[in-house]
Amino acid sequence: MRAYQLNAYGKPGTHQLQEVDAPTAHADQVIIRNEAIGLNYPDLLMVQGMYQKRPEPPFVPGRDCAGIVVAVGPEVTDFTVGDKVVAQTFSGAFAEVVSAPVTRVFHRPDSVSAIEAAGGITVFNTAFVAVSIRAGVKAGDRVIVTGAAGGVGAAAVQVARNLGADVVAIVSSKAKAQHALASGANKALIIADRSEEGLKSFFKKEVRTAWGDDRGADVVVDTVGGTMFTAGLRALGFAGRLVVVGFASGDIPSAKTNYLLYNNLSVMGAPLDIHFDNALEQMRGGTDWWLKLMAEGKAVANVTKTIPFTELMQGLQDIHDQKVVGKIVVTLGSAG
Numbered sequence: 001m002r003a004y005q006l007n008a009y010g011k012p013g014t015h016q017l018q019e020v021d022a023p024t025a026h027a028d029q030v031i032i033r034n035e036a037i038g039l040n041y042p043d044l045l046m047v048q049g050m051y052q053k054r055p056e057p058p059f060v061p062g063r064d065c066a067g068i069v070v071a072v073g074p075e076v077t078d079f080t081v082g083d084k085v086v087a088q089t090f091s092g093a094f095a096e097v098v099s100a101p102v103t104r105v106f107h108r109p110d111s112v113s114a115i116e117a118a119g120g121i122t123v124f125n126t127a128f129v130a131v132s133i134r135a136g137v138k139a140g141d142r143v144i145v146t147g148a149a150g151g152v153g154a155a156a157v158q159v160a161r162n163l164g165a166d167v168v169a170i171v172s173s174k175a176k177a178q179h180a181l182a183s184g185a186n187k188a189l190i191i192a193d194r195s196e197e198g199l200k201s202f203f204k205k206e207v208r209t210a211w212g213d214d215r216g217a218d219v220v221v222d223t224v225g226g227t228m229f230t231a232g233l234r235a236l237g238f239a240g241r242l243v244v245v246g247f248a249s250g251d252i253p254s255a256k257t258n259y260l261l262y263n264n265l266s267v268m269g270a271p272l273d274i275h276f277d278n279a280l281e282q283m284r285g286g287t288d289w290w291l292k293l294m295a296e297g298k299a300v301a302n303v304t305k306t307i308p309f310t311e312l313m314q315g316l317q318d319i320h321d322q323k324v325v326g327k328i329v330v331t332l333g334s335a336g
């Protein structure tokens, strides 16, 4: 089979498709004929050796895939050959045939295509960790999402809305505001000035008061980091929680703890991979939940572009160059 096996870390353009041995089913492994691969910012970090986990090459990267089960190991009872599935593999997905541990494989409802499922799994699972598990958002909560037209941001808007929250989306353009509103945000506010002072004033004066009073928000889900994080704290009300999802700005901020103390705030991280390692049952429940929402038409992965397997690394380069709006998915076999 063909796979993007990494022999050394490097920029997307340095990695080639290669012939490698196809995986075989053993123990608790599910073997999937791959139909779709979701591409994510963390994949871009992973191929360059910039991700928090750095497996020793050679290895096949790729965290998300969807397809059809072609074999199962002797310990697998929940899946059988021919099942439609989606998998959160964290590595190994950039291949025509993927081996995934059964704990990371999910039944895909008939009405959810391989493209939608693969495009959605990392962003919806991350949003589920941030909004539901970490922030504990419930009906009526006021939630702010930064980078709300990005992959995780748009999923966070949808997860929060499906939990009954009132969501304000923070974006940097009119087109992104339309996108956030289409994801279900109650309101979208456009950043006029990204400077530190500009953002602080925006969050204190416009975002905090977006609900028509000065009570502030219950939760900020921050995918951008840097000055957005610091400014985001200004919009929180009593017992407000800021959930750190990522640093799309490239800038890792620090919180002034006196500000947290005086304003009774909490800051918390929302790492997806670690939740699969430590809170597997919660993650399995969450994945089944948003797949059902997708099947019911209440959530969408917003796949705006599909590309063939041979162009996968160009897709990662496009993410690097910020050319992708929405999700980009690689198609293989019958989905392509």
Ligand SMILES: NC(=O)c1ccc[n+]([C@@H]2O[C@H](COP(=O)([O-])OP(=O)(O)OC[C@H]3O[C@@H](n4cnc5c(N)ncnc54)[C@H](OP(=O)(O)O)[C@@H]3O)[C@@H](O)[C@H]2O)c1
Binding pocket: 040, 041, 042, 122, 126, 146, 147, 148, 149, 150, 151, 152, 153, 170, 171, 172, 173, 176, 223, 224, 244, 245, 246, 247, 248, 249, 250, 270, 271, 272, 273, 322
């Ligand atoms: N916690 C986890 O386990 C986990 C899982 C997946 C991803 N992540 C992280 O979450 C972050 C967002 O991922 P994503 O897939 O949603 O990214 P994305 O689709 O590229 O969206 C990121 C958004 O951030 C904003 N942004 C601000 N400054 C930016 C800059 N300099 N470059 C790029 N975007 C910038 C943009 O929105 P505006 O222009 O509207 O501000 C953009 O829409 C990344 O840091 C990623 O590594 C974390």
